[in-house]
Amino acid sequence: MKKILSASSLTTLGAISLLAQAPPAAPPTVADLVPKIAAAQSAGDNAWMLASCALVLLMTGPGLALFYGGLVRKKNVLGTMMQSFILMVIATIMWALFGYSLSFGDGNAFVGDMRFALMNGVGMEPNTDYAATIPHLTWMAFQMMFAIITPALITGAFAERMKFSAMVLFTILWSLLIYYPMAHMVWGKGGMLNAFLGGTVPCLDFAGGTVVHITSGVSALICAVVMGKRLGYPKESMRPHSLVLSFIGACLLWFGWFGFNAGSALAANGLASSAFVATHFGAAAAALGWILAEWFQHGKPSILGGISGCVAGLVAITPASGFVKPMPALIIGFAAGIVCYFAVVKVKAMFGYDDSLDAFGIHGIGGTLGAILTGVFATKEVNALKDAAGNAINTGWVDGNSGQVVNQLIGVAISWGIAIVGSFVILKIVDVVVGLRVTSEQETMGLDLSMHGEEGYNLEA
């Protein structure tokens, strides 16, 4: 998922600098120009990456907070938004103290070490292992935004019934035991699944199909099963209290996702544009897929279906966005819209678990589908795997490397395994320490009043 400045852009920049600085005296030498060119490249890349950092944060707050907040009953709107917001606080502080280091310190094949703890050695100079043209701080911040949104995605599964203290403890342990190791394995230097930095099983995951969406989505399923259903589910009406909020949230997610995926190019380059286009195509095709499926099945195309589909498509295109061409992005998106629709509408009803806001149906299933299809459609024309000598080799099945699908399946299986076992253990620990669920009185009253002592809508005030 990383690209360093290309030779052609060097030459172009060099030529421009030469023209712009027509010398009054002796012409500048190449040696004079090299640092200036590097500085120009760094300025461009860093501008885009800082914007991308902010875009990804926007996905959690207010994007996800609004998307989920609108889907719950109005007595739980603040409690649900708080679950996203508190991660912007806690995940950030954990990341600063040790999370970044455990994810991206060299460590071993499974987890990082403590070399970057307390931001030690994380400064304005680039970390050339990860992103050679932007400050190490920018790379750290970009990755931090992923560590924030990933646990926030899970909150959709246990919405409307988890104690706030339990949610906080769960997400702290979840980040430690699941997110940091997964991020290290797939993206960290020497991680076992890292396709570019010495992994033994090169799994392609451009922006987080396995690390973000499978881990969060599958953990969400475990949460829904272990915590049990909401009181009254599915007999009582649990209609979303404001699809208007959800609509705004979903559109902010779509917007922010350009930072998530195109930002994962780690530079303002052609690969970023490629990922940007794939992301957008995937989202649109998935929204169409879900809308059509629903239209045929229920006779009406719904706005909730449209926004659910677009999120499913964004999830599925995430691992593929930096490896596939635009037309496969449409296919991946459309498939995600249809498959996630059936996961949410049919599979959930068949098994009867209360994944309240469909974090599993959308992120778990969409992420899995996307990770597998990445192996199918990845091509060296977009972003190539390299052999030991650094030459581009066939990347996905469309290039003739069918083995990549197997590597993807291994990555998927490891992500599912870690998420299932890890989440189950963490939930049991949290249950013993603070108890998972609110009391039935508190649940009936709503999380806003019972957990936070405030209400979302004081219209008579």
Place this chain on the structure above:
Amino acid sequence: MKKIEAIIQPFKLEEVKEALKAIGIDGMTVTEVRGHGRQKGHKEVYRGQEYQVDLLPKMKVEMVVPDSRSEEVISALSTAARTGKIGDGKIFVYEVAEAIRIRNDERGESAL
């Protein structure tokens, strides 16, 4: 004195107000309510989950009028609120024992 209570379709409120104004009825109390009679509600589907929504939004219009005017008011109300379709609502008429104007303790029909 009679209290006339009409449950009507929300979109008919303006017409009803106009009709009452036209026959000189100035005072009324309007409340947003929800309910259903024979009109069945509708189905809503959210991600495949179906909900039967049977309490529909209605407007409740209440006024107290002299006995002599009650039929006239009822007829103006029902004409204005009628679409002829199921769900148009109902009118209920009650006897009122007393009316008191809080400002000056005036009583009876002159307090209306």
